[in-house]
Amino acid sequence: MIYADNAATTKMSEKALETMVSLIKDTYGNPSSLYEFGQKSREVLEDARAKVAKAIGANPKEIIFTSGGSESDNQAILSAAKAGEAAGKKHIISSAFEHHAVLHTLNKLKKEGFEITLLDVHENGLIDPGEVEDAIKEDTCLVTIMFANNEIGTIEPIREIGEVCKKHGVTFHTDAVQAIGHIPVNVVDDNIDMLSASAHKFHGPKGVGFLYVRKGVRLFNLIEGGAQEKGKRAGTENVPGIAAMAVALEDAVSNLENYSKIVTAKRDRLIEGISDISHSALNGDAKKRLPGNVNFCFEGIEGESILLLLDDKGIAASSGSACTSGSLDPSHVLLAIGRVHDVAHGSLRLTIDESTTDEEVETIIASVKEVVEYLRGFSPVWRDLISGKREFIL
Amino acid sequence: MALYSEKVMDHFRNPRNVGVIEDANGIGEVGNAKCGDIMKMYLKIEDDIIKDVKFETFGCGSAIASSSMATELIKGKPVADAMKLTNEAVAEALDGLPDYKMHCSVLAEEAIKSALDDYHKRNGQ
Numbered sequence A: 001m002i003y004a005d006n007a008a009t010t011k012m013s014e015k016a017l018e019t020m021v022s023l024i025k026d027t028y029g030n031p032s033s034l035y036e037f038g039q040k041s042r043e044v045l046e047d048a049r050a051k052v053a054k055a056i057g058a059n060p061k062e063i064i065f066t067s068g069g070s071e072s073d074n075q076a077i078l079s080a081a082k083a084g085e086a087a088g089k090k091h092i093i094s095s096a097f098e099h100h101a102v103l104h105t106l107n108k109l110k111k112e113g114f115e116i117t118l119l120d121v122h123e124n125g126l127i128d129p130g131e132v133e134d135a136i137k138e139d140t141c142l143v144t145i146m147f148a149n150n151e152i153g154t155i156e157p158i159r160e161i162g163e164v165c166k167k168h169g170v171t172f173h174t175d176a177v178q179a180i181g182h183i184p185v186n187v188v189d190d191n192i193d194m195l196s197a198s199a200h201k202f203h204g205p206k207g208v209g210f211l212y213v214r215k216g217v218r219l220f221n222l223i224e225g226g227a228q229e230k231g232k233r234a235g236t237e238n239v240p241g242i243a244a245m246a247v248a249l250e251d252a253v254s255n256l257e258n259y260s261k262i263v264t265a266k267r268d269r270l271i272e273g274i275s276d277i278s279h280s281a282l283n284g285d286a287k288k289r290l291p292g293n294v295n296f297c298f299e300g301i302e303g304e305s306i307l308l309l310l311d312d313k314g315i316a317a318s319s320g321s322a323c324t325s326g327s328l329d330p331s332h333v334l335l336a337i338g339r340v341h342d343v344a345h346g347s348l349r350l351t352i353d354e355s356t357t358d359e360e361v362e363t364i365i366a367s368v369k370e371v372v373e374y375l376r377g378f379s380p381v382w383r384d385l386i387s388g389k390r391e392f393i394l
Numbered sequence B: 001m002a003l004y005s006e007k008v009m010d011h012f013r014n015p016r017n018v019g020v021i022e023d024a025n026g027i028g029e030v031g032n033a034k035c036g037d038i039m040k041m042y043l044k045i046e047d048d049i050i051k052d053v054k055f056e057t058f059g060c061g062s063a064i065a066s067s068s069m070a071t072e073l074i075k076g077k078p079v080a081d082a083m084k085l086t087n088e089a090v091a092e093a094l095d096g097l098p099d100y101k102m103h104c105s106v107l108a109e110e111a112i113k114s115a116l117d118d119y120h121k122r123n124g125q
């Protein structure tokens, strides 16, 4: 199998796997227990916290371990909203193409009387920090903008947005689930108050993540119970998972430059090769995008059938078509960058990593070309397009 | 567990009756690009019998398999029988479809009906 769906999840690194297995077997004590065996687990936990903090330029006290990206997003946003409400501020700024963990949380707040501004992400999938500043009002309590988009891979001007927020005294949260371990992130330099991350996106285990909360920013609980995580997140810690996340992150961050160089070259070859297909278009800015992300729309065909045929050829990829989501609407991300329904249904996301070989890249290009041509061969939409009955959009 | 039954995958991978009938006497197109599935059916009817049927589909695996199966179910049958084709029959013949994919089989039923309507109109009925 050629695995080209690393934005969905990644394979665990050997080191993360070994760490996790060995801890599950031998270091099963509860970190809250006072005897030596429990304290051994506590040590592992705090060592992991230090590693994670170092990887993003934070202080270990500013890291809270969670069950992943969704929980971190929920806690950050609901906390900032609660703090805002207490101060009479009920306006939140975000973007139209955030992950559903953010958008659905904002929808919930909207029903509770919050005013939500979703900024335009423009055709290239990039948010304008000037527009963030223009949207800030007296009662804005939170700006939440993702670091990098999970579908089209665009990297947002986080540092500049953070600067704007700082200037206006507004809390700034970023969903960095797709960025952490893939591009440099430093919470101090990037002016970030809160940041969400998830281990399984950087070769760590699933169901583990963290939330960075800058010292001085208020945080409320999502999960009530014991006093773990300084009372901010109850529940016996997933020590093996957390430690595995920490080693995966440490490795990813120490290898960032090399990773970026190697993967970007493969990505650009993929983009170049697939661009040969007529009436296709790359989604998202060509340069300001994650090293491993390729996302195309092909006119005249539908995404799920592309995926099934690629699967037959041993290639695992993803699409933003409606029929893969179970709803009638295609990806909100593609609609947000202005792709009309007709072409948004025909999207393909390929997310590679450093283990993707050059040979695999060429196989992917050839297979995508073959599949697109085959499906267009019996598409009534394509027939209308080439016969001039319908106008090409791409 | 696979998303689709073996039957669905078979009809998706090797769709039957794909293409165009140049001298069709009943053509129907349903669906729209907005919802993500479009089907076009071509019928060649002689003496009230569906002599030939072909389809073109823009859509997901379930849409392509449903079109293919629908053509198989009506080919060689009297028009009156084809009129009675239901989406449930198409889905059943495919050994079932996931719930959220049933709408694709509805489209197959509608595409056949639409092509039959066109045939009837052309014949002044």
Ligand SMILES: Cc1ncc(COP(=O)(O)O)c(C=O)c1O
Pocket (backbone or CB within 6 Å): A007, A008, A067, A068, A069, A070, A071, A073, A099, A101, A146, A148, A149, A150, A175, A177, A178, A198, A199, A207, A209
């Ligand atoms: C941008 C983004 N945010 C949040 C999440 C949710 O993360 P998790 O699966 O760890 O809950 C994902 C994962 O799909 C993501 O890509």
Ligand SMILES: [Zn+2]
Pocket (backbone or CB within 6 Å): A323, B036, B037, B059, B060, B061, B062, B063, B101, B104
């Ligand atoms: Zn469908």
